[in-house]
Amino acid sequence: MVAGRVFAWARRSPYLAGLPRDVAVLSFVAFAVALGYGIAAPVIPVYARTFGVSAFWASTVISGFALMRLLSAAPAGLAVDRFGERRVMSLGIWIVAGSSLVTAAAQSFPQLLVLRGLGGIGSSMFTVSAMALLLRRAGPEQRGRASGAWQAGFLFGGVAGPAVGGLVTGISIRAPFVVYGATLVVAGIIASRYLSREDPVDRTEADAAGTAASGPRDPDADADAPGPVTLSAALRLAAFRAALVVNLASGFVFFGLRISLVPLFVTESLQRGVGLVGAGFVLATAVQAAALVPSGRRTDTRGRRPSLLFGAAALTVSMLLLVLETGWVGLLVAMGLSGLAAAFLGAPAAAVVGDVTGGQSGGRVVSAYQMVGDLGGILGPLAAGLLADALGFHWAFGTGLAVALLTAVMVLAMPETLRRPSPEPSRR
Numbered sequence: 001m002v003a004g005r006v007f008a009w010a011r012r013s014p015y016l017a018g019l020p021r022d023v024a025v026l027s028f029v030a031f032a033v034a035l036g037y038g039i040a041a042p043v044i045p046v047y048a049r050t051f052g053v054s055a056f057w058a059s060t061v062i063s064g065f066a067l068m069r070l071l072s073a074a075p076a077g078l079a080v081d082r083f084g085e086r087r088v089m090s091l092g093i094w095i096v097a098g099s100s101l102v103t104a105a106a107q108s109f110p111q112l113l114v115l116r117g118l119g120g121i122g123s124s125m126f127t128v129s130a131m132a133l134l135l136r137r138a139g140p141e142q143r144g145r146a147s148g149a150w151q152a153g154f155l156f157g158g159v160a161g162p163a164v165g166g167l168v169t170g171i172s173i174r175a176p177f178v179v180y181g182a183t184l185v186v187a188g189i190i191a192s193r194y195l196s197r198e199d200p201v202d203r204t205e206a207d208a209a210g211t212a213a214s215g216p217r218d219p220d221a222d223a224d225a226p227g228p229v230t231l232s233a234a235l236r237l238a239a240f241r242a243a244l245v246v247n248l249a250s251g252f253v254f255f256g257l258r259i260s261l262v263p264l265f266v267t268e269s270l271q272r273g274v275g276l277v278g279a280g281f282v283l284a285t286a287v288q289a290a291a292l293v294p295s296g297r298r299t300d301t302r303g304r305r306p307s308l309l310f311g312a313a314a315l316t317v318s319m320l321l322l323v324l325e326t327g328w329v330g331l332l333v334a335m336g337l338s339g340l341a342a343a344f345l346g347a348p349a350a351a352v353v354g355d356v357t358g359g360q361s362g363g364r365v366v367s368a369y370q371m372v373g374d375l376g377g378i379l380g381p382l383a384a385g386l387l388a389d390a391l392g393f394h395w396a397f398g399t400g401l402a403v404a405l406l407t408a409v410m411v412l413a414m415p416e417t418l419r420r421p422s423p424e425p426s427r428r
Contacts, residue, residue: 014293015149022137023146025194026130029187030153033093033126036183038161039168040100040176044116047173051109061116063378068120069127070374073367076128077231080363085133088363090191092125097184104177124370132366135354137196140419144299144307147350148292148343155289229357231364239304240356240365242407242414244372246308246349249407251373253315253400254342256380258284262335265393270328280335287339295343303418304348304355305411311344312408319401323394345407355417 016024041062048058079088099118106112131150138146168175234240263277270276299307318337321330353362353369380400388396 015145015152019142019146019149020137021194022196023134023142023149025190026134026137027149027153029093029130029191030150031157032183032187032190033096034154034157035161035164036100036157036180036187038158039165039183040161040180042162042165043169043173043176047177048109048112050173051112053109057109061113064113065116065120065123066374066378068117069124070371070378072121072124073128073371073374074364076125077132077363077365077367079125080129080132080366085129085136085363086191086195086197088125089129089133090188092122092127092129093184093188093191095119095122096126097122097181097188100177100184101181104174104181124367128363128367128370131350131353131370132357132363133195135350135357135362135366136359138354139359140355141300143351143354144304144347145293145296147354148296148299148347150350151343151346152289152292155285155292159285229360229362229365231368234356234365234368237356239352239414239417242308242410243349243352243356244369245407245410246312246345247369247373248376249315249403250342250345250349251376251378252380252383252403253319253376254338255373255377257384257396257400258338260381261384261388261393261396262331264388265322265397266328266331269325269393270331272328276328276331280332283332284335284339284342287336288342291340291343292347295347298344299348299351300418303416304352305414305416307344307348308352308411308414309408311341311348312404312411314338314344315341316401316404316408319397319404322397323401325394352414352417355419 016027044061045055045058048061049055076088076092096119099115099122103112103115103119106115134146134150135143164179165176168179262280263274266272266277266280267274295307295311314337318334318341321334321337324330326334350369353366356362357365383399384396387399
């Protein structure tokens with residue numbers, strides 16, 4: 001009853017107004033998952049060190065989680081197309097919840113490593129299935145705002161998690177994993193209780209309504225045929241290839257290069273304290289949160305391509321400011337622009353994926369989209385670290401600038417994918 005009232009209140013917020021209830025449910029689930037992860041993530045290396053391992057082996061717990069997410073994304077996509085989004089998502093949530101709760105009682109480092117690997121598998125299952133379901137529930141005129149709302153859930157949960165985690169860690173080094181598991185149990189209950197059980201509305205006809213004027217969504221497939229969209233068909237579309245590059249850039253810059261390099265750049269090159277690091281990340285998060293609503297609306301009204309071009313331009317300028325090493329003021333401007341870029345790249349790119357699947361089952365397509373983002377998050381810190389050590393910070397940030405320019409080129413070459421129903425002829 002209380003949760004139902006919360007959903008009703010939340011759906012009147014700018015993030016969820018006018019969107020299907022399932023979008024609100026998935027956004028709440030995303031918040032709970034990100035909250036739990038944000039509580040546990042900062043203590044994972046410290047917890048690993050309690051088993052007497054080196055710093056390198058402690059870091060493998062984090063990289064192992066990311067690696068298993070990457071490797072299990074494709075099987076998760078196949079499972080979504082075979083068994084449906086709801087089943088795969090529920091199983092994924094319970095796998096992460098169970099592995100997190102057992103992690104709190106781990107007795108050795110190998111146990112910890114295996115349990116976090118299982119958590120990575122469950123995380124991939126959840127992310128692929130939840131995103132596929134979100135894009136199925138939302139119509140073509142809602143996908144930008146729906147994707148933005150879902151990202152807002154992750155964003156707010158990720159911000160709140162570390163703050164709560166500091167209090168929980170004071171109880172015990174194992175306590176954050178218990179709380180993480182508990183938040184996932186809550187997420188699983190919310191998904192089971194409040195997500196619609198009926199089959200999603202087939203959006204294919206709505207997506208194909210503008211085909212005559214705008215060109216076919218898939219030249220090699222019948223647009224009205226139900227069933228999963230094949231990955232090979234999606235890869236033949238310039239818009240989907242552009243969406244993949246956008247997500248690769250997002251993982252490379254936002255979840256890789258920015259997190260791994262900016263703190264070192266501030267303390268070693270700018271000779272400033274960690275307070276400036278915190279201010280920069282708070283600014284980026286605040287700008288991203290504020291821009292998600294206008295990004296979603298612009299994506300659903302003016303189209304995916306204009307929003308992506310704006311986001312790519314913001315990312316390019318952000319990276320250029322860091323390459324030129326423009327001091328602490330330039331750093332803050334760059335971080336603010338990176339938050340703006342994250343909002344105007346993430347939601348439109350996800351909407352493009354939804355347009356490509358056209359309301360059909362798209363587990364394999366969504367899994368490919370997720371995989372390139374995870375790959376960017378893995379490669380970003382490695383490339384940045386190597387270049388920073390060998391040539392300096394400006395060369396390391398130059399990799400981000402190159403990726404941003406590639407993103408802009410790919411978006412310029414893609415067609416618009418937002419299809420609006422053709423107006424019916426007037427009757428006399």
